[in-house]
Amino acid sequence: MSTEVRKKYFDLLELPPDASFAEVRKKYLYLSAFYTGDTMELAALNGDAPYHRRQAILAELQEAYNKLKDMQVEEEQTQQPLKSPDMSAHDAMKEYLNGITAFSGPILKEIRERRGIDLSSMSLATKVQKRYLEEIEAEQFTWMPAEVYLRGYVIEYARHLSLDHQKVAEDYMKRYRRFRSSSEEKKK
Amino acid sequence: MQQAAKPCEIWAVAGGKGGTGKSFIISSIATQLALRGHRLILIDADYGGANLHSFFGISRPKYSLSDFFEDKIPLSQIIVHSGISNMGLITGALGSLDSESITYTQKQKLFRQIRGLEADFILIDLGAGSHINTLDTFLLADKMIVVTVPEITAIENLYQFIKSVYFRKLKFFMGSIGLKDTVQELWKNRANYGIRSFANLVDYLKKNLPDMHIAYEQEMSKFAVYIILNQVRKSTDILVGENLKSVCLKLLGLTAVYAGYADYDEEVQRTINRKEPFMIHCRFSSVVKEIEDITENIRSEKRSGFSAQIYEYGSP
Ligand SMILES: Nc1ncnc2c1ncn2[C@@H]1O[C@H](COP(=O)(O)OP(=O)(O)OP(=O)(O)O)[C@@H](O)[C@H]1O
Ligand SMILES: [Mg+2]
Numbered sequence: 001m002s003t004e005v006r007k008k009y010f011d012l013l014e015l016p017p018d019a020s021f022a023e024v025r026k027k028y029l030y031l032s033a034f035y036t037g038d039t040m041e042l043a044a045l046n047g048d049a050p051y052h053r054r055q056a057i058l059a060e061l062q063e064a065y066n067k068l069k070d071m072q073v074e075e076e077q078t079q080q081p082l083k084s085p086d087m088s089a090h091d092a093m094k095e096y097l098n099g100i101t102a103f104s105g106p107i108l109k110e111i112r113e114r115r116g117i118d119l120s121s122m123s124l125a126t127k128v129q130k131r132y133l134e135e136i137e138a139e140q141f142t143w144m145p146a147e148v149y150l151r152g153y154v155i156e157y158a159r160h161l162s163l164d165h166q167k168v169a170e171d172y173m174k175r176y177r178r179f180r181s182s183s184e185e186k187k188k
Numbered sequence: 189m190q191q192a193a194k195p196c197e198i199w200a201v202a203g204g205k206g207g208t209g210k211s212f213i214i215s216s217i218a219t220q221l222a223l224r225g226h227r228l229i230l231i232d233a234d235y236g237g238a239n240l241h242s243f244f245g246i247s248r249p250k251y252s253l254s255d256f257f258e259d260k261i262p263l264s265q266i267i268v269h270s271g272i273s274n275m276g277l278i279t280g281a282l283g284s285l286d287s288e289s290i291t292y293t294q295k296q297k298l299f300r301q302i303r304g305l306e307a308d309f310i311l312i313d314l315g316a317g318s319h320i321n322t323l324d325t326f327l328l329a330d331k332m333i334v335v336t337v338p339e340i341t342a343i344e345n346l347y348q349f350i351k352s353v354y355f356r357k358l359k360f361f362m363g364s365i366g367l368k369d370t371v372q373e374l375w376k377n378r379a380n381y382g383i384r385s386f387a388n389l390v391d392y393l394k395k396n397l398p399d400m401h402i403a404y405e406q407e408m409s410k411f412a413v414y415i416i417l418n419q420v421r422k423s424t425d426i427l428v429g430e431n432l433k434s435v436c437l438k439l440l441g442l443t444a445v446y447a448g449y450a451d452y453d454e455e456v457q458r459t460i461n462r463k464e465p466f467m468i469h470c471r472f473s474s475v476v477k478e479i480e481d482i483t484e485n486i487r488s489e490k491r492s493g494f495s496a497q498i499y500e501y502g503s504p
Contacts, residue, residue: 014434014437014495026499029503030499030503031434033503034434037504039431039504040338040340040428041343041428041432041435043340044340044341044343044344044347045344045347045435046347048347048385048439049435049439053385
């Protein structure tokens with residue numbers, strides 16, 4: 001990503017270009033919440049912030065965040081692992097991830113919990129409803145609108161945990177098709 | 189100490205609604221700068237409701253702007269002492285003058301003489317409202333400061349005020365590149381040009397006047413407002429300044445800095461009534477520290493201002 005494009009995304013999030021990714025995330029969540037809600041400040045603008053404009057702002061924020069997130073992931077992958085105090089935790093996580101042969105709902109849940117991420121904040125960041133995320137983890141589908149969405153949601157889920165989302169989606173969907181066909185057989 | 193090499197910086201404060209604390213804030217900022225050793229002149233340019241002298245316990249100033257407007261005494265000769273070292277005061281005209289009665293020539297002469305004053309800083313207090321003389325005096329400043337309180341009516345007025353200032357600036361700018369009436373014309377018939385908002389208008393100008401692009405960046409990108417939130421009573425109020433900053437950026441396309449906030453403190457009123465400068469007589473109030481921070485954020489031009497700290501106060 002060129003520095004000019006980078007700067008544009010930081011500008012959109014109203015941050016200086018040296019802001020950390022943690023700041024990017026916090027600001028993204030803050031501004032998204034502000035432009036989604038019915039706040040006093042927006043009400044005071046006498047129609048200067050109608051629905052379609054706020055939607056356009058939200059879309060821009062989302063794009064800026066996604067792009068900066070991708071960049072962050074790329075950087076992490078190319079960087080040599082840093083010698084930091086939480087290295088042991090990092091190593092333990094890596095070992096755990098290496099031991100996984102196939103990703104499933106319960107395993108995703110386990111990884112999420114080990115990373116200390118709760119479903120509400122994941123839902124905010126990925127824009128996937130919390131109940132769908134719960135269903136992915138439980139592998140029980142009541143609310144999920146259709147199979148085509150499931151794959152996309154699983155990818156969002158995996159990306160949020162910085163996992164190899166292609167592999168996660170592949171594993172997950174394989175399992176999903178297996179237990180769906182078996183449950184259909186039971187119905188028969 | 190000689191600081192002749194450093195050019196004088198003009199700060200002005202305004203903000204639309206009356207009674208938000210503009211005069212209190214600018215007089216406190218002035219005191220803070222003076223205490224830090226900067227030589228400054230504070231001007232009361234509230235053309236209809238001058239009262240800045242009261243913040244320094246002066247009841248009948250020896251000179252005022254009336255002497256400048258009516259008796260043609262040069263501005264540099266009507267400076268009175270504020271009672272605080274390093275700070276001179278030009279008090280507002282009492283009674284005889286209102287914004288309407290100032291002529292164009294008088295205004296130009298006043299601006300010329302303000303720019304010619306010798307000091308490190310010139311601070312200007314303005315009245316409520318968006319009168320053209322208020323807008324023009326505000327645009328004289330290198331640092332344009334607005335004060336609001338966390339109330340919907342004040343925010344409404346502030347937003348209108350900022351729009352008026354920006355529009356006026358844009359008109360001056362277009363005039364300077366020989367397109368005096370273009371902005372007016374475009375805005376009046378904006379439906380025909382598919383212009384729906386301020387930001388649209390600027391985009392339209394940039395797109396259709398290719399030469400303007402560079403000049404615009406040079407001149408208009410300097411346009412920035414510093415937002416101060418006053419009379420804060422609860423911690424969630426503090427976020428209002430950050431939200432207003434975002435609105436300026438996203439909906440008007442102009443640079444805004446959240447310079448900081450000041451708590452509501454009953455001591456403010458009490459010291460004013462006792463005719464004592466607040467910053468000197470209320471050292472234990474939280475407001476003193478807040479004014480110090482605000483002053484530093486504006487002076488240092490830290491564009492991030494207060495914003496980095498907002499997360500301590502919750503979500504919008
Ligand atoms: N932080 C504060 N805490 C408590 N009271 C305040 C504070 N700031 C201002 N006030 C009170 O609000 C009143 C109005 O303040 P001030 O005169 O500075 O407002 P203003 O915006 O200059 O008004 P005007 O538009 O009439 O010029 C003052 O009498 C003062 O007592
Ligand atoms: Mg005032």
